Amino acid sequence: MGIITEFTRIKKSCLKYLICLHIVFFLCCPDYSDADSWKAGAASRVITPEESSWMVGYGAGKPSAGKIHDLYVKAFAIEDPDGTKAVIVTADLIGLTKEFSNDIALEVTKRFNLPRETILFNTSHTHCGPGISNPFKTLPDEYAKKLETYVPWLKNRYIDVIGESLHNLEPVDISFSSVKPVPFAVSRRYPTPEGIAYRSSPSSYYTGGPRDDIVPVLRAIDSDGAVKAIVFGYSCHPITLNIDKFCGDYPGYAQRYIEEYYPGSVALFVQGCGGELVPNARFQLEYAMGHGKALADAVKKALDGKQIPVTGQLRCAYGEAALELQHVPDKNELEDNLNSDDTFIRNKSAYLLKQIENNGKIDTTYPCPLQAMHIGNDLLLVGIGGETVAGYSEKIKTKYSSNQFVWVAGYCNEVFAYLPTLKILKEGGYEGERAMTYFTIPSPFAETVEMRVLDGVHTLVGKISE
Ligand SMILES: [Zn+2]
Numbered sequence: 001m002g003i004i005t006e007f008t009r010i011k012k013s014c015l016k017y018l019i020c021l022h023i024v025f026f027l028c029c030p031d032y033s034d035a036d037s038w039k040a041g042a043a044s045r046v047i048t049p050e051e052s053s054w055m056v057g058y059g060a061g062k063p064s065a066g067k068i069h070d071l072y073v074k075a076f077a078i079e080d081p082d083g084t085k086a087v088i089v090t091a092d093l094i095g096l097t098k099e100f101s102n103d104i105a106l107e108v109t110k111r112f113n114l115p116r117e118t119i120l121f122n123t124s125h126t127h128c129g130p131g132i133s134n135p136f137k138t139l140p141d142e143y144a145k146k147l148e149t150y151v152p153w154l155k156n157r158y159i160d161v162i163g164e165s166l167h168n169l170e171p172v173d174i175s176f177s178s179v180k181p182v183p184f185a186v187s188r189r190y191p192t193p194e195g196i197a198y199r200s201s202p203s204s205y206y207t208g209g210p211r212d213d214i215v216p217v218l219r220a221i222d223s224d225g226a227v228k229a230i231v232f233g234y235s236c237h238p239i240t241l242n243i244d245k246f247c248g249d250y251p252g253y254a255q256r257y258i259e260e261y262y263p264g265s266v267a268l269f270v271q272g273c274g275g276e277l278v279p280n281a282r283f284q285l286e287y288a289m290g291h292g293k294a295l296a297d298a299v300k301k302a303l304d305g306k307q308i309p310v311t312g313q314l315r316c317a318y319g320e321a322a323l324e325l326q327h328v329p330d331k332n333e334l335e336d337n338l339n340s341d342d343t344f345i346r347n348k349s350a351y352l353l354k355q356i357e358n359n360g361k362i363d364t365t366y367p368c369p370l371q372a373m374h375i376g377n378d379l380l381l382v383g384i385g386g387e388t389v390a391g392y393s394e395k396i397k398t399k400y401s402s403n404q405f406v407w408v409a410g411y412c413n414e415v416f417a418y419l420p421t422l423k424i425l426k427e428g429g430y431e432g433e434r435a436m437t438y439f440t441i442p443s444p445f446a447e448t449v450e451m452r453v454l455d456g457v458h459t460l461v462g463k464i465s466e
Pocket residue numbers: 125237387
């Protein structure tokens with residue numbers, strides 16, 4: 001055997017050996033590639049106005065006087081093994097307008113290539129936050145002017161935080177769990193033989209249903225076991241406080257406690273369907289802290305318990321349900337209303353007359369944003385716009401919970417008005433009709449409202465379940 005032949009033989013056997021080694025390594029060792037792992041990234045930004053701003057919620061009618069603690073916008077980005085991404089964005093704000101969320105979504109699509117259905121905005125609905133719009137032009141000039149600076153700045157904060165959460169995407173284990181805390185949400189709609197009554201004292205609120213006391217928790221941990229992000233929800237109006245200082249109310253405190261429990265993590269609060277639900281103890285800072293602590297402890301309990309791993313694909317859908325109105329006033333009626341003794345009626349009439357002037361008509365329906373996300377095979381997240389009442393959560397969970405965990409969030413993408421169920425609409429009261437005075441929509445919704453919303457959700461769930 002010549003030297004060259006011998007060399008070739010040795011080379012061939014070495015090659016075989018190397019191939020065998022590689023196969024053994026491949027079979028025995030874990031796959032360190034990212035091919036089948038989910039990724040997540042989180043980020044947060046302070047959004048507390050640097051100057052005194054006009055308060056909405058209970059502080060409405062006066063400017064802010066300092067802060068209890070900072071307000072935040074936070075983003076949780078996820079990516080499934082196929083590379084499909086989505087981002088859940090939460091904020092300590094009372095609500096967003098359609099224009100605001102759409103502007104940000106457009107920019108996010110342009111910069112980061114995320115389609116609209118993969119971007120979910122939710123606000124905690126804290127009543128101790130700044131307003132971001134002035135639809136009736138009723139703010140004093142000084143504060144209306146401040147909005148012209150604050151709102152574009154806030155939009156940039158949203159875009160920055162979304163960008164950073166996407167930049168922070170890394171392989172993680174994502175899992176979810178849920179827990180029932182000691183509930184502090186009670187209904188302010190008290191049924192009596194004479195109809196719905198509103199009790200002024202928290203101790204006399206109605207503790208019956210519908211309610212949604214389950215706290216859902218979505219968690220991402222990295223390969224070292226460090227908790228990167230915790231997304232959690234609860235359904236209750238953050239109106240523990242009625243002060244003129246910026247504060248996240250109970251969701252703000254819950255997020256702070258959770259971030260203390262899990263140092264280095266970002267905790268994001270998602271408001272649920274708490275339209276008619278209010279805290280059972282109110283008007284003292286200690287109560288806001290106490291509710292926040294109860295919620296944070298519930299989240300910790302959920303995280304100490306059994307986790308369901310997120311596996312499979314991420315699928316998202318977005319749509320709008322056209323909600324009919326009970327009554328669309330004409331120009332004559334609106335002009336008559338300009339003489340009303342009620343300031344709110346006068347303001348709204350002027351607003352609607354302007355709409356006729358600009359668009360030639362008043363829209364006869366209102367487009368309610370709806371969103372659905374399958375985060376893996378076992379978790380369905382449904383996001384509904386408006387001040388969604390608890391009945392929606394109950395109905396959607398009943399319909400879709402047979403083979404998956406269902407998380408229903410209200411206050412998503414836009415807070416345009418209360419979104420009553422048919423029952424609440426028929427009963428009337430604040431959430432059914434009276435509150436509509438304070439929103440830009442001309443009249444309460446027609447009796448088709450619940451059907452339109454549930455049909456819309458059904459279409460989206462169908463789309464992502466195909
Ligand atoms: Zn509200």
